[in-house]
């Protein structure tokens with residue numbers, strides 16, 4: 001099986017399993033786990049922030065960030081298809097008690113003009129605009145990179161309007177590698193940033209949230225509210241350290257494989273696949289028919305994938321499919337669509 005459903009299906013590497021087995025641990029709620037402490041300090045430096053917090057999932061990292069930046073009733077500005085709004089079970093409303101205000105974009109990228117247009121002046125009737133959430137790479141836009149200069153223009157504008165900025169960087173490592181910049185450069189301008197270790201970076205569990213020391217101290221309490229205070233979590237942090245230290249550079253291979261798969265699907269009947277839109281490790285395939293039955297047929301041909309719209313298939317490349325041949329994927333599509 002070639003499993004292209006998501007980079008979350010990656011399993012911990014042998015090196016990770018060995019590091020997990022021998023990790024030094026303690027009770028992290030008491031601050032006693034040396035491996036978690038090391039991960040948090042390495043992650044802070046990696047992301048160019050003062051401090052970091054290890055969280056069980058990207059969703060918890062995003063939601064803790066929103067809870068920490070906002071008070072109930074505040075307004076959160078967010079791109080209309082951003083993960084924090086689209087896929088997190090209404091957490092902005094349920095957990096932070098804040099109100100999302102969505103901004104529609106043609107291809108997932110917020111611009112200074114779009115943000116300026118969405119921020120309303122003070123008025124007794126309006127909620128207080130508090131936070132802007134950005135996403136890089138943008139998941140529903142097909143792994144799209146928010147280029148550094150454009151990203152900084154948006155964060156500068158947001159700050160000039162008195163907003164805080166949270167960056168959902170679940171796949172920020174893909175964005176950094178694609179642009180040839182460091183993680184700290186990619187996260188500069190954001191007041192807080194979340195990055196998943198459990199996707200293309202292969203850790204079994206875990207994400208990191210980074211920001212100022214003061215922000216992370218409050219985020220630590222909010223993580224506890226959500227039941228995210230973990231005990232001997234160094235077992236997991238040991239794998240996360242390897243994600244940060246050893247798994248970032250190879251993401252270029254995932255990006256190349258995505259390009260090669262998209263190239264192999266060019267000119268095939270019954271689908272369109274825009275090669276120019278493949279910027280990182282995702283390929284979007286638009287079909288001339290409902291996607292569900294095609295996904296089932298592809299599975300029978302040995303290719304697992306998911307949908308990201310009624311007639312759209314999403315393929316995600318990652319470490320555990322690095323030996324897959326683009327021609328095999330194309331063959332499965334040809335049969336499934338015949």
Ligand SMILES: *Cc1c(COP(=O)(O)O)cnc(C)c1O
Pocket residue numbers: 056057058059060062083084135137138139168170171196198207
């Ligand atoms: C996967 C993802 C998340 C959430 O991460 P989980 O660990 O699955 O909770 C958040 N944002 C984006 C953009 C993602 O792709």
